[in-house]
Amino acid sequence: MALVNNKxxxxxxxxIKRKGTKDYIEKQLERNPFANSACLSLEGKGDFFYTGSMSFGVGFGMEDSLAKRDVEQIEEFIRNKKGISHARFELTPFCDPLLLALLQEQRYTLEQFLAVWVLDLKAWKPVEKSFSGNTVEIAVVANEDSFEWAWTVALGISKDNTVSEETMEATRTFLEVPGNTGFLLKDNGESAAGGTLAIDGRLGELFLASTVQAYQGKGHQNRLIEERIRYAKEKGCTHITVTTEPNTVSARNMEKNGFGLIYNKAILRSPEIK
Known part of the structure; x- marks a missing residue:
């Protein structure tokens, strides 16, 4: 299967991004009906998500066309939602040009690009594990380890090296989504890094990975990438995808592990919605 220009x-x-986000929001709302998360699904067109301080639409323009009234419905959906004042659409190169024209007409502007990577597992060969000094262990997260995994991942993402109980619980909810598996890396017995793998059919997705500040720069994310690739192949996946910002450490890690850039997504942002 050719990977580039493969609609x-x-x-x-x-x-897989739409399904995973919808399932996550559903689990969040099961835990807390007042959680700041919501999903608006436009049948056959795409899904629009609100998660606290973010809003984003996925899948739009790839099948049925989006009309002006649909954009107005989406903007009304997020109007007065706490913490956001803009609607965002993630558009692939396969998007209907009419949708791009419609959003430009509504004064949407380019905010950033995201890089979407794919690895063909049929051609991937695992390498011999060789952790320096045998100090590193990686394990699939069991129920009893879910708090430790959530704390590690949340701490790695934290900008001030602290983790609130609310953030940790929001992170732990990802493990309750069907098809998701967490991986915890320990260095000399201490939790140092974590990552997540979603599987839907024969496609896997790497996401939600981080390294605790004290253990950064030791190659732990590359080890977690390889371990999740290995696991996905054992589970019958034929491809794995991951999304990064362009020209970042994460993007370079994907290249190191054999991923190829399949397309870039353009993030278009609305004017302020009042």
Whole structure:
């Protein structure tokens, strides 16, 4: 299967993102009906998500066209939502040009790009594990380890090296989503890094990975990438995808591990919605 300019593979990639986010929000609302999360699904067109301080639409323009009234419905959906004042659409290169024209007409502007990577597992060969001094261990997260995993991942993402109980619980909810698996890396017995793998059919997705500040620069994320690739292949996946910002350490890690850039997504942001 050719990876570049492959609209069918792109649809599967966008679908796994849509499904995973919808399932996560559903689990969040089961835990707390007042959680700041919501999803608006436009049948056959795409899904629009609100998660606290973010809003983003996925899948739009790849199948049925989006009309002006649909954009107005989405903007009304997020109007007065706490913490946000803009609607964002993630558009692939396979998007209907009419949607791009519509959003430009509504004064949406380019905010940033995201890089979408894919690895063909049929051609991937595992390498011999060689952790320096045998100080590193990686394990699939069991129920009893979910708090430790959530704390580690949340701490690695934290900008001030602190983790609130609310943030840790929001992170732990990802493990309750069907198809998601967490991985915890320990260095000399101390929790140092974590990552997540989602599987839908024969497609896997790497996401939600971080390293605790004291253990950064030791190659732990590359070890977690390889371990999740290995696991996905054992589970029957034929491809793995991951999304990064362009020209970042994460993007370079994907290249090191054999991923190829399949497309860039343009993030278009609305004017302020009042």
């Amino acid at each position: 069918e593979l792109a649809k599967k990639i966008e679908y």
